[in-house]
Amino acid sequence: MHFAAQTHVDNSFGNSFAFTNANIYGTHVLLESAKNCDTIRRFIHVSTDEVYGEGEDFETAPMQEEHVLEPTNPYAATKAGAEFLVKSYLRSFKLPCLITRGNNVYGPHQFPEKLIPKFTNQLLRDLPVTLHGDGQNTRNFLYVVDVARAFDVILHKGQVGHIYNIGGENEKPNVQVAKDLIALLGKKDREEELITFVPDRKFNDLRYTINSSKLHKLGWKEEMSWEEGLKTTVEWYMKNTYRYGNIDQALVAHPRIASLVQK
Numbered sequence: 001m002h003f004a005a006q007t008h009v010d011n012s013f014g015n016s017f018a019f020t021n022a023n024i025y026g027t028h029v030l031l032e033s034a035k036n037c038d039t040i041r042r043f044i045h046v047s048t049d050e051v052y053g054e055g056e057d058f059e060t061a062p063m064q065e066e067h068v069l070e071p072t073n074p075y076a077a078t079k080a081g082a083e084f085l086v087k088s089y090l091r092s093f094k095l096p097c098l099i100t101r102g103n104n105v106y107g108p109h110q111f112p113e114k115l116i117p118k119f120t121n122q123l124l125r126d127l128p129v130t131l132h133g134d135g136q137n138t139r140n141f142l143y144v145v146d147v148a149r150a151f152d153v154i155l156h157k158g159q160v161g162h163i164y165n166i167g168g169e170n171e172k173p174n175v176q177v178a179k180d181l182i183a184l185l186g187k188k189d190r191e192e193e194l195i196t197f198v199p200d201r202k203f204n205d206l207r208y209t210i211n212s213s214k215l216h217k218l219g220w221k222e223e224m225s226w227e228e229g230l231k232t233t234v235e236w237y238m239k240n241t242y243r244y245g246n247i248d249q250a251l252v253a254h255p256r257i258a259s260l261v262q263k
Contacts, residue, residue: 001044001151002030007075016074023078024085031089043097044154045086049140049167049208050076051101062211065101065163090161098158100151101210102166107144107229108236113250115174116141116230119181120237122251123194129182130253133200135175138207142168143224153220167212168222170229180226184234198253 006022027045034040052063053070071077089095106116119129150166158164172180175195182191212220241247 001046001155002027003046004030005046005079007048016078019075019078020081023075024081027082028085031085031095035089035093035095041096042155042158042160043086043089043095044151044158045083045097045099046151047079047083047099047101048076049101049103049165049210051080051083052208052210054206054208062167062209063165064211065165065214096160098154098160099163100154100166101163102147102150103140103142103168103208103210105144105147106141107233108240110144111250112237112241112244112247115139115177116181116233117237118251119178120185120234121241121247123181123185123187124238124241125251127251128194128196129178130196130198131174131178132198132253135178135195135197136173136206138171138173140168140171140208140210141177141226141229142166142170142222143229146222146224149223150215150220153215153218157218162214164215164218165210165212166215167210170222170226171207171209172226180230181234184231 004022004026006019031043034043049063050073051069051071052067053072053076069080069083071080083099086097086099090097104115106114110117112118112121122129146168147166150164154164178195179191182188182194187194
């Protein structure tokens with residue numbers, strides 16, 4: 001199960017070569033290694049809903065697995081490129097590959113450069129959250145345990161050569177995520193001062209919406225509610241953020257994590 005990747009879109013605008021190296025070359029290395037291993041029964045490549053590109057409005061039909069890939073940022077483009085390598089090894093070498101494309105994952109233990117832990121940690125430091133643009137871009141957030149169950153189902157029941165969307169029902173504008181976190185942390189009376197709007201990233205997809213009916217037919221469904229998942233996540237960061245050490249660089253409006261910079 002190939003989860004390894006550089007994943008943060010903001011970082012990909014500033015350090016795109018690192019994304020090509022990790023996501024395309026790294027995937028190629030794993031495919032070549034798997035090809036030469038006689039005991040490989042399944043190679044599950046973990047991709048992202050971002051390879052589909054932008055859903056332009058709320059009338060856009062949910063994207064199915066056969067949809068043409070139209071990535072709009074360097075991160076998504078490298079994940080799409082990796083998918084083509086995976087498909088080529090399936091066809092050329094009969095490597096038993098499957099591909100998944102999932103919604104945004106959230107939950108405990110996630111590094112604070114991602115939206116929910118970033119906003120949570122900003123608020124825990126009594127800093128305002130930094131919303132890109134007007135905050136109306138939406139994402140569908142899927143709790144990490146539900147995602148883990150989806151991979152377990154795909155591992156045991158998925159069909160080789162197939163692609164499976166992993167999507168839930170918690171589509172939220174980023175500004176609503178911020179408001180929900182502010183309320184959870186007991187700061188609703190300061191909501192206005194704790195929300196700031198910063199310049200948008202170079203290109204920010206409005207929304208991603210995917211159809212997960214293929215996965216539902218295998219027996220998977222989303223179980224964690226947004227309210228309970230967010231509460232569990234915030235409680236974890238309140239107790240455990242210290243584990244990350246100095247995360248100041250991850251909490252700026254447009255992070256460029258130094259470890260990704262090519263030397």
